[in-house]
Structures are given as C-alpha cells and as structure tokens.
Amino acid sequence: MSSTTRARRRLRPSRRRAVSPRQTLSALALSFSGGLLFVTSVPALAVTATAKQPVEDVYHPAPDEIVAAPQKVEVADDIEHAVIAPVSYDVEVAPPPVAAQVAGLGTVALGESRSVVWPVADPSRTSSGFGPRSAPCAGCSTYHDGVDFTPGNGTPVMSIADGVVQLATENGGGLGVNVEVVHNIGGQIYTTSYAHMQYGSLAVVAGQTVTAGQQLGVVGTTGQSTGPHLHLEMWAPDGVRFDGMAWLHDRLG
Ligand SMILES: [Zn+2]
Structure with missing residues (x-):
C-alpha cells in the first residue's frame, strides 16, 4: 500500500460515521420499545415452558401435598416430678340455728x-x-x-x-x-x-x-x-x- 492510498483511506469518511447521532437514538428507542412490548406481552411462566413441558402444565401445576408426621416429645427417664404442696384451708361451719x-x-x-x-x-x-x-x-x-x-x-x-x-x-x-x-x-x-x-x-x-x-x-x-x-x-x-x-x-x- 502506497502512502497515498493510506492517506486517502484515512480521509475517506466511514459509512458508520455517515449515520447521524439522531438516527442512532431513534433506532435504539425503537428496539427498546419493541423489547418492552415483547417482555410485557408474554406471560413470565411461558418463558420457562419447553417443548416437553407444555405451557398448559406450567399454568396448572400439581397441588402440593403436605403430610403431617405425628409429633413426639421424648422425656428423659431421670426427670424429677415437682411435688406441689397441698392447699390447706379452714372451713368455718355456721352454728346451727x-x-x-x-x-x-x-x-x-x-x-x-x-x-x-x-x-x-x-x-x-x-x-x-x-x-x-x-x-x-x-x-x-x-x-x-x-x-x-x-x-x-x-x-x-x-x-x-x-x-x-x-x-x-x-x-x-x-x-x-x-x-x-x-x-x-x-x-x-x-x-x-x-x-x-x-x-x-x-x-x-x-x-x-x-x-x-x-x-x-x-x-x-x-x-x-x-x-x-x-x-x-x-x-x-x-x-x-x-x-x-x-x-x-x-x-x-
Ligand atoms: Zn324509756
């Protein structure tokens, strides 16, 4: 490449530069709004659906089943039982008429x-x-x-x-x-x-x-x-x- 060609290339404006900044912004705005439209118009669950798992199955998942296991409380054998003192009280018998x-x-x-x-x-x-x-x-x-x-x-x-x-x-x-x-x-x-x-x-x-x-x-x-x-x-x-x-x-x- 001759020095002349190099200089010509350097001077020739590139195609990209031919696009004005305003056009670039418009294109970005269009693609952004299109993306929004896509995101907001497609249900989120549908995104996870695959060919093997139809959309319908994703919308109607099987209900959870909760199996409550019986609870157990284990008490040590050497536990001591507190002895509660009996309540004492006096009963006053009304004198006979x-x-x-x-x-x-x-x-x-x-x-x-x-x-x-x-x-x-x-x-x-x-x-x-x-x-x-x-x-x-x-x-x-x-x-x-x-x-x-x-x-x-x-x-x-x-x-x-x-x-x-x-x-x-x-x-x-x-x-x-x-x-x-x-x-x-x-x-x-x-x-x-x-x-x-x-x-x-x-x-x-x-x-x-x-x-x-x-x-x-x-x-x-x-x-x-x-x-x-x-x-x-x-x-x-x-x-x-x-x-x-x-x-x-x-x-x-
Ligand atoms: Zn008197």
Whole structure:
C-alpha cells in the first residue's frame, strides 16, 4: 500500500460515521420499545415452558401435598416430678340455728346474727337509763324497763341484730308505735323492743326477717312519752329484761 492510498483511506469518511447521532437514538428507542412490548406481552411462566413441558402444565401445576408426621416429645427417664404442696384451708361451719318461740309464728329456727349494732346512728345522746327512777310523768313507771335514746325526732331506728319481727304495731298502748324483734345472738335467744316511734313510720311487718342495722321506723313520741325518744327494751334468754345500754357498750364500746 502506497502512502497515498493510506492517506486517502484515512480521509475517506466511514459509512458508520455517515449515520447521524439522531438516527442512532431513534433506532435504539425503537428496539427498546419493541423489547418492552415483547417482555410485557408474554406471560413470565411461558418463558420457562419447553417443548416437553407444555405451557398448559406450567399454568396448572400439581397441588402440593403436605403430610403431617405425628409429633413426639421424648422425656428423659431421670426427670424429677415437682411435688406441689397441698392447699390447706379452714372451713368455718355456721352454728346451727336455735329454735325460738316467736309470738304469732310459733317455733322458728333462728340463725345466729352476724353482727350487733346500735339502734340509732348517734347513741351517745341518751336521757334515761335502766332501773329505778322517779316517774317522769303521771302514770310513768318508777322502774325504767329500758334505756332512752334521744338522737332527735325522725331519726331512723334500726334492729340491733339479725332476727325475726314478732310484733309491729301502731297500737302499743303506753309504748305507742312499737316493734319487737327476736334474735339469736351467740346461740342465745334475745328479744328487743323499739317504742314511741312515729305513726306511719313502720318499715317492717310481723313475721318479717330483718338484718342488723335494718330500719324499723323513726324516733317519735307516741304512747306514754314526754318527748321524742327511742325507748329500747331488751329481754335476756331467761325472759327477764336487763340493761341494754350496758350490754351494747360491752360489745360495741
Ligand atoms: Zn324509756
């Protein structure tokens, strides 16, 4: 090759260079979009299909079968069993009820009262204690059979213990509006009487079961009374009336 030919070749523009950059970009863009069209229009699974494995089989593969083997837990022979201490507890047996004679009801099985309470909310206000006294009114006794609380007219009067009402009357004579309740207190039968309550205030009827603190009526001045007060009488198991104030103070402080 002569030097002249070499120089001519060097100067002759190549065919590739004849293609403009813009044409090259257009061709690339066309082939790229064509490739996209191919990729997006053919399902992916179909690509893996071969002649031996038709497309249909690829689309409908056999379902998996899961065989669950039974589980086993092996425990060493020398394992120690924990010994759980037995739970211990005490059982309190309720004392048996006591048969009591209740007026109008005959023999009644009375369960032991669960508590003893004052007959009024403020028992500190009293006027007349139990025992001999000078009669406060004409016809009043010189021996006071009960204790008088003076918490104020209309103050609720409550049963001092669980029990059964044996009398609830507005015609209690000198006792006015009066309620009597029979109780089993510590296995012994006691009777309490709540006198001089207001007319229309009776909250219980004869034969009714009441609980400690249950309202029976309100403080009044009915019957042989010189002013609003609660006259409380208490009968011991032997049927003899006693000083209820001292007895309640012993239990309630
Ligand atoms: Zn009295």
